[in-house]
Every structure is written in C-alpha cells, then in structure tokens.
Amino acid sequence: MTSRPDVLFTPEQIARRIAELGPEIGRAFESREICVVGLMKSCLVFMADLIRAIPLDMSVHFLRVKSVRDGDKSSRTEIMYEASIPYEGRDILVLDDIIDTGITLNFLLEHIREHKPRTLKVCALVDKPGERKIDVHPDWSVFTLTDPPVDRFIVGYGLDYSESYRGLPYIGTIPRPALPVGARKINLSFEGQGGRPTDLEDLRS
DSSP states (O other), X not given: OOSOOEEEEOHHHHHHHHHHHHHHXXXXXXXXXXXXXXXXXXXXXXXXXXXXXXXXXXXXXXXEXXXXXXXXXXXXXXXXXXXXXXXXTSEEEEEEEEESSOHHHHHHHHHHHTTOOSEEEEEEEEEOXXXXXXXXXOSEEEEEOXXXXXXXXXXXXXXXXXTBSTTOSSEEEEEOOOOOTTOOOOOOOOTTTTOOOGGGXXXXX
C-alpha cells in the first residue's frame, strides 16, 4: 500500500446499508432458500457481511471471470473459475463488486439464464449507472455513484489495486495510476473500474 486512500464510505455507512439490505433481500425471495454467487475476489468481504444479514437459508458459490483480447480490436469475457453451481430451478442472488459498463454483468446473467434458474437477482457493492454501455441494472446496490470521482480508483473493503488495499475497513479512492512508461493504453471497459490497463492482468480481482 503506497498511499492512504481518501474515504468514500466509512465502515459505519457500509454496516448500516448492509443491515438495511439484508432483510429487504430476504423479503424479495419470500423466505425461500437462495443460491448466492459471488464474483471473486473483490466481493469476498462484501459477501461475508451481506450473507450474515440475509435471514434465509442459502448455499454459497464463487465465480471468476476475465476479459480476453482477441487480436487488436475485439475482446470477450470468459469464466475462468466456476465450481459446480446448481442454477436450474434455484433462486439465484449474484453479488458483484462494482458495476459500471455492465458488460461483464450482462455476460454473467446470460450465462446463468441458460441454466434456467427460478429467479435471478443482483446486488452490487457499488453501482455507477452513468458509465453503462449495456442496459443492465442491479436489483440492489449498497451505494450508487451517480457522479463518481474523476480519475480516481475505488479500493478497500475487498476492492484492490494490484492486490493492495483489500483489507481496509472502508471504501476509498486513490488517484488512477498512470500507465507504465512505454505502455499502450487500451480501453476495454473492464467491469469494476472502467477500463483497467491490460498490463495489470484483468482477472476479476
């Protein structure tokens, strides 16, 4: 960790919103058992807190995805890790860290719908609706940033930059890091931080 982030949301604000959302999600699923699917790794802290606030029986599973570049012009999203998840006929709750363009989330929802779940809902830690490229929206978000900080990178509470800052108890921001000297900027609109440079190996982290 090279610099202290500016605080965006305090631990108290996070805890208050989690406590509000847990019962609300429970009511939406009408007391049925749910299958919670979290996107690794950045949702881990969020997931641990939220599942304890949801008053339902549940199973818990994880996914990991990566944006892959094909040649010079196109990119695709692939699932890199997915244990056997019983989607069919189940009530699915997807937990995402940051939703901005909607590209990754849309890919995941289409993938899950192919397995015919009973219901499919999404809860995000941070939603940035102004950066959408695809018309997809979470059912709930802990925080919505209609005017996100310019040239800032969101970290803390499980969110990282190059594996730093995950353990912070709050959500903060750091200046968006500059590309290494000689690196070529490629904007692939990676979900979560609005286009992290490819040099940083864009596994969903």
